[in-house]
Amino acid sequence: MVSIEKMASVLRALPDPAFILSRSGKYVAVFGGSDARYYHDGNGLVGLNINDVVNSEKANWFLQQIKLALASGTLLIQEYELSNKDVKGLPEGGPEQPIWFEGRIQALDFMVDQEDVVLWVASNITQRHEQEIKLRELSDTDQLTRLFNRRKLETDLTLHYETFERHSVPLSILILDLDNLKQVNDTLGHHAGDKMILAVADICREQLRKTDIACRFGGDEFVIVLPNTNLQHAAQFADRLRECFNLALQHFSFDGAEVTVSIGVSTMLPTDRSYEDTLKRADNVLYKAKRNGKNQVVSA
Numbered sequence: 001m002v003s004i005e006k007m008a009s010v011l012r013a014l015p016d017p018a019f020i021l022s023r024s025g026k027y028v029a030v031f032g033g034s035d036a037r038y039y040h041d042g043n044g045l046v047g048l049n050i051n052d053v054v055n056s057e058k059a060n061w062f063l064q065q066i067k068l069a070l071a072s073g074t075l076l077i078q079e080y081e082l083s084n085k086d087v088k089g090l091p092e093g094g095p096e097q098p099i100w101f102e103g104r105i106q107a108l109d110f111m112v113d114q115e116d117v118v119l120w121v122a123s124n125i126t127q128r129h130e131q132e133i134k135l136r137e138l139s140d141t142d143q144l145t146r147l148f149n150r151r152k153l154e155t156d157l158t159l160h161y162e163t164f165e166r167h168s169v170p171l172s173i174l175i176l177d178l179d180n181l182k183q184v185n186d187t188l189g190h191h192a193g194d195k196m197i198l199a200v201a202d203i204c205r206e207q208l209r210k211t212d213i214a215c216r217f218g219g220d221e222f223v224i225v226l227p228n229t230n231l232q233h234a235a236q237f238a239d240r241l242r243e244c245f246n247l248a249l250q251h252f253s254f255d256g257a258e259v260t261v262s263i264g265v266s267t268m269l270p271t272d273r274s275y276e277d278t279l280k281r282a283d284n285v286l287y288k289a290k291r292n293g294k295n296q297v298v299s300a
């Protein structure tokens with residue numbers, strides 16, 4: 001059997017810190033946190049209130065979680081971040097990177113000074129969180145251009161379609177396709193073709209607003225989503241964009257292969273049953289632009 005005296009030593013040795021917090025946010029006791037890679041000694045917190053330690057917005061969030069854990073009686077698991085700006089009394093200009101924690105919060109079956117209390121185990125999950133963000137970025141990004149990929153576009157368009165259905169917020173779509181890229185690949189090599197695809201991606205990054213979405217749809221085809229934009233404005237924008245692309249691409253053109261851009265434009269309509277209907281209309285007019293001689297914008 002482990003004696004009560006030895007239990008104190010066991011609790012001190014716990015790698016993650018465990019706090020006993022009262023309903024009103026008082027640090028009643030702190031155990032563990034022995035993994036010095038991730039935690040400072042938390043003993044100085046005992047006797048303080050959460051409001052003494054973090055700003056009021058964060059403190060209210062902590063108090064809310066304590067209340068929820070006490071009400072449910074079951075284990076509550078929450079991920080949260082703490083950065084310099086949240087913690088009181090830290091010097092300005094310290095590292096800005098937030099630290100991410102997983103809090104496991106469990107109501108205890110005794111009171112301290114007539115107050116309900118919880119056990120709050122805080123585990124530093126910053127590395128895991130950063131890896132998750134990197135993985136998400138990788139799975140949303142086209143490797144060559146660093147624009148979004150088709151998977152991310154489809155997720156975003158699904159959300160936009162729901163907003164359109166509910167609030168009728170206009171949204172337009174451009175599909176653009178390079179003209180004559182095959183000849184460049186065949187004549188100058190794939191590397192030259194790649195440079196053109198990259199030039200188009202750079203212009204998208206330069207010219208688009210933060211709320212617009214640019215994606216490499218596949219091969220030499222790109223999709224640009226313009227929220228809050230009607231068909232007429234989208235077509236005007238597409239024509240300006242086409243001129244920007246052409247200016248950049250003319251450096252790569254040669255006799256027999258003038259690389260330009262054709263663009264199809266559509267807008268979401270109340271009769272559309274999904275974003276795919278809107279996309280299909282843009283695709284149809286893109287091929288009309290190709291058939292009509294390329295290097296032009298056609299609206300659906």
Ligand SMILES: Nc1nc2c(ncn2[C@@H]2O[C@H](COP(=O)(O)OP(=O)(O)OP(=O)(O)O)[C@@H](O)[C@H]2O)c(=O)[nH]1
Pocket residue numbers: 144177178179180181182183185189190191192193194195197218219220290294
């Ligand atoms: N360099 C390069 N070429 C690509 C890439 N992806 C697709 N392509 C090429 O892009 C061309 C796309 O086919 P098409 O659209 O029919 O060729 P195009 O000459 O642009 O024809 P039009 O669109 O009718 O003008 C093919 O030759 C593909 O091999 C890529 O990542 N890099």
